[in-house]
Amino acid sequence: MxxxxxxxxxxxxxxxxxxxxxxxxxxxxxxxxxxxxxxxxxxxxxxxxxxxxxxxxxxxxxxxxxxxxxxxxxxxxxxxxxxxxxxxxxxxxxxxxxxxxxxxxxxxxxxxxxxxxxxxxxxxxxxxxxxxxxxxxxxxxxxxxxxxxxxxxxxxxxxxxxxxxxxxxxxxxxxxxxxxxxxxxxxxxxxxxxxxxxxxxxxxxxxxVGLLDGDVVDFGPKEIVDELAVIRPHHGGLLVPEVGIDMIGTAVAGGTLLGTVVNAQTLEPLEEIRAPFDRSLLVLLRGVATRIEIGDYAYIIGNGADA
Ligand SMILES: [Zn+2]
Missing domain, CATH: 3.40.630.10 (Zn peptidases)
Incomplete structure (x- = not known):
């Protein structure tokens, strides 16, 4: 063949x-x-x-x-x-x-x-x-x-x-x-x-799975999480991040400020978004200030308690 x-x-x-x-x-x-x-x-x-x-x-x-x-x-x-x-x-x-x-x-x-x-x-x-x-x-x-x-x-x-x-x-x-x-x-x-x-x-x-030849590379240990929190804001505007994309995959303490939604016109702060778990793994975030709407994906945070 x-x-x-x-x-x-x-x-x-x-x-x-x-x-x-x-x-x-x-x-x-x-x-x-x-x-x-x-x-x-x-x-x-x-x-x-x-x-x-x-x-x-x-x-x-x-x-x-x-x-x-x-x-x-x-x-x-x-x-x-x-x-x-x-x-x-x-x-x-x-x-x-x-x-x-x-x-x-x-x-x-x-x-x-x-x-x-x-x-x-x-x-x-x-x-x-x-x-x-x-x-x-x-x-x-x-x-x-x-x-x-x-x-x-x-x-x-x-x-x-x-x-x-x-x-x-x-x-x-x-x-x-x-x-x-x-x-x-x-x-x-x-x-x-x-x-x-x-x-x-x-x-x-x-x-x-055997479709290609060669040895499988072991990329090292991973954190396995059973719970992810999708954090959706209650106000739209500009989401100003406090954590950068270099932080993805790392853990922060519960309550850490992740970002603030501000009114894009008046520039007043509307909502602070904080890490929800005692040990919060940063899974999804926005690396720069971006437009956000009510209910959009702002962050995904893993519960690192039992990871
Ligand atoms: Zn998808």
Whole structure:
């Protein structure tokens, strides 16, 4: 068998504009037998760094390097990617809360159904790549159903707690596909380093599951947390941070000031955001002053008490 790299399209339907709604899937068939591994990114359209990590990985890979089959969808929600938004602009839905989707539902539900039915076919392993979006930087991986797979990524924190309903990874876990969700980068400030770290982690994960040859790198001990607090402000405006992205992955004492929301016009302080746990692990934060709305993701903090 000769290895090949082809692109096929998951067709969803025709948009009002007349353009097709469809998702590109790269298929790289190796020259030797091995596992079928899926990699996907930009289920949330503002998560761009993982797309570049995928581009770099595929540029380096030759089918001759591969045992098995790699299926890769760099942009699962092209409409949200187009507008650089987390949700699909046409129906305001969050694709990663509507899986497995609905063939007769909203646009986003139809997209989700078509992608599940196609992409999860025959997968042994799923690597689902996320990031912090346009404004926030994040650094952790989920433990879904294979802790050793999660540990192949070089991140200081693994999260073992409950996930959200309707995620793509939950569909994969239901099908007994070995699954990891990574959350690396976003917010632009350190994205070059995060992209390099994502590529490094992807190659390590692919060695771990036997798709690539070579020894698995041990990136050292990680903190495993069972509880993450998503901190959403009660006022919008400008979020002025007190902790920088160099602090991600480290712990601060409970009550430490993380940032202040100020009225963007009057400049008066509206809300102080403080570390919620006695030992608070910084998982997601914003490295510079950014516009924020009521209820947006401001911080994600891990409970480091039993980590
Ligand atoms: Zn995401």
């Amino acid at each position: 000769t290895g090949t790299h082809t692109i096929r399209w998951v067709e969803v339907g025709t948009l009002a504009s007349g353009l097709p709604l469809r998702i590109a899937v790269h298929e790289i068939n190796g020259e030797r037998a091995g596992p079928t591994v899926g990699i996907c990114a930009s289920i949330h359209g503002d998560e761009v760094a993982p797309v570049e990590a995928i581009r770099r990985l595929l540029a380096e890979l030759s089918p001759a390097d591969i045992a098995g089959r790699l299926v890769v969808a760099p942009v699962v929600n092209p409409l949200a990617f187009q507008t650089h938004t987390r949700h699909t602009p046409q129906d305001m839905q969050n694709l990663n809360r509507v899986f497995p989707g609905d063939a007769d539902g909203w646009l986003t539900e139809q997209l989700g159904r078509a992608f599940v039915d196609d992409f999860l076919q025959d997968l042994d392993v799923l690597l689902d790549l996320h990031a912090g979006g346009a404004l926030a930087t994040v650094d952790y991986a989920y433990i879904e159903n294979d802790e050793a797979l999660s540990a192949t990524f070089n991140t200081p924190i693994l999260y073992r707690g409950p996930g959200y309903e309707g995620t793509f990874s939950a569909e994969a876990v239901k099908r007994d596909i070995r699954t990891v969700v990574t959350e690396f980068g976003g917010g632009l400030i350190a994205d070059v380093a995060y992209i390099e770290r994502t590529v490094e982690g992807l190659r390590n994960a692919l060695r771990h």
